Amino acid sequence: MGELVIGIDLGTTNSVCATVQNGTPTVISNRTGYRITPSVVAMARNGKRLVGALARRQAVTNPERTVVAVKRLMGRRWSAKTTQEAIQRMPYSVVAGPHDDVRISLGEQQYSPPEISAMVLTELRLDAEAFFGAPVTKAVITCPAYFNDSQRNATKDAGRIAGLEVIRIINEPTSAALAYGFGKAQGERQVAVFDLGGGTFDFTVLHMFKGVFEVEATGGDSLLGGEDFDNRIIDFLSEPFRQKHGTDLRKDKMALQRLRDAAEKAKCELSSLKQVEINLPFISASQQAGPLHLQATLSRDQLEQMTADLVKRCMQVCERVLGEAKVHAAQLGDVLLVGGQTRMPKIQEEVRRLFGKEPAKNVNPDEAVALGASIQGAMLLHDEQEMLLLDVTPHSLGIAIAGGFFQKIIAKNTTVPTSAHHVFTTVKDDQTSAKITVLQGESETSADNELLGEFMLTGLRAAPRGAVDIDVIFDISADGIVSVSAIDMQTGTRQSITVTASSGLTEDEIKKAARSNEDWMLGQKEDPEFQDRKNRAEELFREFETLWPRLTRAAHNGLGQEPLQRAQAALSVARLQLAQRESDALAGSLERLERMLQALRGALERSQGGA
Amino acid sequence: MQNELQQLEARGDRLTHYELLGVSADADGGTIRRAYLEKSKRFHPDAWYRKETGRFGPLLSKWFQRLSSAYQILSDEESRAAYDSDHRTELSQTDRAALDRRELSRAEEERRARERRERMLRTKGFARIGAARKLYEEGQEYALNGERTQAIFALKAARELDPNRKEIVTKLVELEREQSRARANSALASGREREERRRFAEAITAYAAAFQNDPGSFAAAMGAARCAMESSDARAATIWASRAVELNPEDAGARMMLSRLFLSAGMKARARTELGALLSKNPDHKEAKALLRTL
Ligand SMILES: Nc1ncnc2c1ncn2[C@@H]1O[C@H](COP(=O)(O)OP(=O)(O)O)[C@@H](O)[C@H]1O
Ligand SMILES: [Mg+2]
Numbered sequence: 038m039g040e041l042v043i044g045i046d047l048g049t050t051n052s053v054c055a056t057v058q059n060g061t062p063t064v065i066s067n068r069t070g071y072r073i074t075p076s077v078v079a080m081a082r083n084g085k086r087l088v089g090a091l092a093r094r095q096a097v098t099n100p101e102r103t104v105v106a107v108k109r110l111m112g113r114r115w116s117a118k119t120t121q122e123a124i125q126r127m128p129y130s131v132v133a134g135p136h137d138d139v140r141i142s143l144g145e146q147q148y149s150p151p152e153i154s155a156m157v158l159t160e161l162r163l164d165a166e167a168f169f170g171a172p173v174t175k176a177v178i179t180c181p182a183y184f185n186d187s188q189r190n191a192t193k194d195a196g197r198i199a200g201l202e203v204i205r206i207i208n209e210p211t212s213a214a215l216a217y218g219f220g221k222a223q224g225e226r227q228v229a230v231f232d233l234g235g236g237t238f239d240f241t242v243l244h245m246f247k248g249v250f251e252v253e254a255t256g257g258d259s260l261l262g263g264e265d266f267d268n269r270i271i272d273f274l275s276e277p278f279r280q281k282h283g284t285d286l287r288k289d290k291m292a293l294q295r296l297r298d299a300a301e302k303a304k305c306e307l308s309s310l311k312q313v314e315i316n317l318p319f320i321s322a323s324q325q326a327g328p329l330h331l332q333a334t335l336s337r338d339q340l341e342q343m344t345a346d347l348v349k350r351c352m353q354v355c356e357r358v359l360g361e362a363k364v365h366a367a368q369l370g371d372v373l374l375v376g377g378q379t380r381m382p383k384i385q386e387e388v389r390r391l392f393g394k395e396p397a398k399n400v401n402p403d404e405a406v407a408l409g410a411s412i413q414g415a416m417l418l419h420d421e422q423e424m425l426l427l428d429v430t431p432h433s434l435g436i437a438i439a440g441g442f443f444q445k446i447i448a449k450n451t452t453v454p455t456s457a458h459h460v461f462t463t464v465k466d467d468q469t470s471a472k473i474t475v476l477q478g479e480s481e482t483s484a485d486n487e488l489l490g491e492f493m494l495t496g497l498r499a500a501p502r503g504a505v506d507i508d509v510i511f512d513i514s515a516d517g518i519v520s521v522s523a524i525d526m527q528t529g530t531r532q533s534i535t536v537t538a539s540s541g542l543t544e545d546e547i548k549k550a551a552r553s554n555e556d557w558m559l560g561q562k563e564d565p566e567f568q569d570r571k572n573r574a575e576e577l578f579r580e581f582e583t584l585w586p587r588l589t590r591a592a593h594n595g596l597g598q599e600p601l602q603r604a605q606a607a608l609s610v611a612r613l614q615l616a617q618r619e620s621d622a623l624a625g626s627l628e629r630l631e632r633m634l635q636a637l638r639g640a641l642e643r644s645q646g647g648a
Numbered sequence: 649m650q651n652e653l654q655q656l657e658a659r660g661d662r663l664t665h666y667e668l669l670g671v672s673a674d675a676d677g678g679t680i681r682r683a684y685l686e687k688s689k690r691f692h693p694d695a696w697y698r699k700e701t702g703r704f705g706p707l708l709s710k711w712f713q714r715l716s717s718a719y720q721i722l723s724d725e726e727s728r729a730a731y732d733s734d735h736r737t738e739l740s741q742t743d744r745a746a747l748d749r750r751e752l753s754r755a756e757e758e759r760r761a762r763e764r765r766e767r768m769l770r771t772k773g774f775a776r777i778g779a780a781r782k783l784y785e786e787g788q789e790y791a792l793n794g795e796r797t798q799a800i801f802a803l804k805a806a807r808e809l810d811p812n813r814k815e816i817v818t819k820l821v822e823l824e825r826e827q828s829r830a831r832a833n834s835a836l837a838s839g840r841e842r843e844e845r846r847r848f849a850e851a852i853t854a855y856a857a858a859f860q861n862d863p864g865s866f867a868a869a870m871g872a873a874r875c876a877m878e879s880s881d882a883r884a885a886t887i888w889a890s891r892a893v894e895l896n897p898e899d900a901g902a903r904m905m906l907s908r909l910f911l912s913a914g915m916k917a918r919a920r921t922e923l924g925a926l927l928s929k930n931p932d933h934k935e936a937k938a939l940l941r942t943l
Contacts, residue, residue, distance in 0.1 A: 225682070244681070244685075246681075246682055246685045246686075247685065247686065247689075248689070249685040249686075249688060249689055251681075251685060363791065363792050363793075363794060364792060365788070365792055368792070416694070417694060417697045417698070418697075418698070420695075420697075423689070425688060425689050425692055425694060425695065426694070427685070427688055427692065438899075439896075439898060439899045439900055439901065440896040440897070440898030440899040441898060442866065442896060442899075444867075451716070451720070452716040452720075454693060454709060454712075454713075455713055455716065456713065465934065466934075515693065515694060
């Protein structure tokens with residue numbers, strides 16, 4: 038089966054890990070048995086690092102030390118306006134880093150966004166290692182199509198810190214299409230991927246032909262997602278409360294976290310129910326009235342009304358991208374719905390209306406992206422599939438020129454990998470260095486585009502001005518990552534280039550973070566005692582699983598539901614303890630489970646003997 | 649594969665985009681795309697990921713990129729037309745014939761479409777609205793197939809029949825804008841190419857076309873000014889350089905060029921004004937200082 042490789046959907050809200058096993062793309066469940074891991078990291082009061090569902094669950098009581106949606110900060114500059122806006126909405130504290138980047142304060146420690154992401158990745162890596170029973174070091178990680186060079190680099194850095202060799206970064210929509218096209222790659226067709234996740238919206242049109250996937254156009258809104266729907270519900274709940282009691286719950290971090298959870302829960306329920314009750318007892322207290330409770334009813338119609346503009350924004354993006362790709366909505370072979378928020382019936386209805394067809398079945402909105410990434414990994418390393426991804430660069434790449442203008446060197450939507458060059462001529466006599474400012478974006482004005490970095494061409498040979506021509510070569514890799522090199526055209530010598538401004542981590546910082554992550558993992562790599570208990574636990578889980586069908590039958594034939602329910606409760610307790618590595622508590626649970634197993638076996642034999 | 653690469657290398661720059669993609673010059677958009685996708689499967693670096701490619705590695709990526717850019721040029725109506733007219737002499741006999749065939753059939757199709765539109769334009773009364781809608785739909789269809797010129801014709805006819813329909817006008821404006829942008833881009837590229845080959849007169853024509861289609865193009869104005877200087881047409885150079893300065897008053901290069909031109913025409917006062925403006929933005933500009941001193 039070759040080298041192990043995993044595909045990771047590193048989402049704003051949730052992450053998923055997958056692999057291709059015996060030719061079938063498969064999601065790897067995490068060690069608590071779930072297929073999805075929330076992208077949440079927390080530092081518990083006891084200093085323990087928590088990741089995933091555990092971190093998410095304790096957010097209410099620990100909002101300041103719980104990091105959510107760190108993806109929004111990946112590869113961002115502290116000084117950028119969008120960063121400052123994003124920070125406003127974060128319940129945790131974000132401070133300026135040393136390279137105009139951002140850092141997250143958790144207790145005494147400060148972490149860069151890639152380090153936080155690396156904690157999520159490490160968790161997934163450990164899940165995968167538990168699944169394979171072997172070390173995993175290679176991964177394909179996905180990122181949104183609109184991610185620029187800095188954001189992609191930050192994602193790659195996160196992988197390295199987590200001890201993973203990131204063999205490729207691929208775009209989420211392309212990845213979803215890959216999962217969809219897997220195994221039915223022969224015909225020629227056009228498909229669209231509609232991805233509405235927790236924080237972002239992405240819409241992409243692809244062309245498929247004989248296993249080749251070509252991205253035709255892609256667009257989106259990086260500030261539009263499920264959270265915005267939640268926020269509407271939060272406003273709906275807290276506005277009347279404020280008017281009645283004079284308290285704005287949104288200003289109280291703890292109350293806000295509870296509101297958030299309740300709003301999201303209500304929203305998700307309204308995808309299948311017509312109406313829900315929201316109950317938040319003791320949400321606040323007032324001097325006169327004592328404890329205050331919040332109680333409300335919300336209907337699906339109401340939700341649809343208060344989010345109509347959000348849904349409309351999605352549809353407008355679709356129309357714009359379809360125009361760029363020069364396709365009629367009705368011409369598309371299929372529309373794939375990806376991202377949790379596409380479960381909202383209104384969204385499905387609008388998609389049906391715009392495209393005049395049912396969205397594709399057999400695409401799991403939560404898993405498609407990770408499955409696609411695992412397929413790409415297998416394609417690269419095991420080339421078992423005759424498939425190929427032709428991705429494009431989402432932004433134009435260029436340099437700043439005199440007068441504050443931006444000169445494009447590689448146009449948006451160019452297929453990657455690609456390269457282009459630009460000749461610089463010295464403008465002064467004996468000029469020994471030159472600065473090149475590299476940007477990504479579509480504006481004619483440099484200042485409106487995203488700064489990728491400043492490069493210094495140094496050690497130029499002394500000559501009259503105009504006599505030195507330097508050929509600067511810009512490469513964009515298949516990951517969408519930019520690199521720059523330079524050659525003196527007259528002498529053919531390679532010119533050195535140093536990055537003088539980049540929002541990324543330095544090589545040293547990455548290595549250091551990777552080492553400390555490695556140390557943390559070693560700390561987790563248990564004492565043999567825990568390892569023993571873990572093995573025994575897994576064995577027990579399997580035994581219960583095989584016994585379960587017989588037990589359910591027996592439950593109907595006189596044994597009753599009660600013993601089954603008790604076993605189920607004990608099993609989930611043990612699973613949790615295993616995930617939290619509570620070695621001693623786990624030992625107690627295992628004993629109980631063993632006793633239960635024996636008793637149940639006995640009961641089964643008796644009932645069979647009696648029959 | 650190695651043989652194929654060696655053959656490609658041997659033909660090098662003489663290979664036309666059609667030959668590279670292995671399609672005939674009258675191939676339609678779909679055929680060109682399928683050819684590109686099939687070839688990518690073998691040339692894309694991913695197909696060779698972690699395989700020993702030795703000295704062929706760089707060749708693979710070079711030819712994959714050539715392939716993509718050939719596809720990019722041939723997949724847009726405007727840039728394909730520009731490529732065809734610029735490189736006609738390099739095409740093989742058969743490809744030239746294919747090109748003529750394509751032009752002929754396109755002209756024929758256009759003629760028929762025109763006749764149909766004219767017939768429809770004669771529609772009277774109420775039916776005009778229906779005819780306009782038909783033409784509008786037709787225009788959209790053309791636009792989707794990448795045939796912008798045809799789309800514009802159809803929409804213009806639709807507008808004549810039904811001047812009050814907003815969507816017709818919106819689509820028309822959008823397409824016309826797209827067309828000028830595409831024209832400006834391909835003219836600019838062909839200007840650069842000609843300038844590099846030191847065919848300055850032709851380059852000026854191309855830059856002028858780019859400027860006409862995109863009156864905000866600093867690059868086109870500067871290009872034309874440079875080429876006019878090279879072909880010693882001081883008057884034209886002055887006009888173009890002034891336009892460039894107008895478009896980007898902060899650009900030192902453009903101002904420097906303009907001051908030199910003024911100076912050689914004996915217009916010292918204007919040269920001084922330009923240099924003053926330049927130095928107020930770039931006080932350390934040595935050349936400008938030196939030139940001002942000689943004045
Ligand atoms: N049944 C549902 N109905 C509506 N929204 C849902 C449902 N299930 C999940 N969501 C929303 O989907 C979002 C998460 O989507 P996901 O694709 O996992 O996000 P991301 O890609 O950003 O990590 C959240 O905002 C969540 O509330
Ligand atoms: Mg997602």
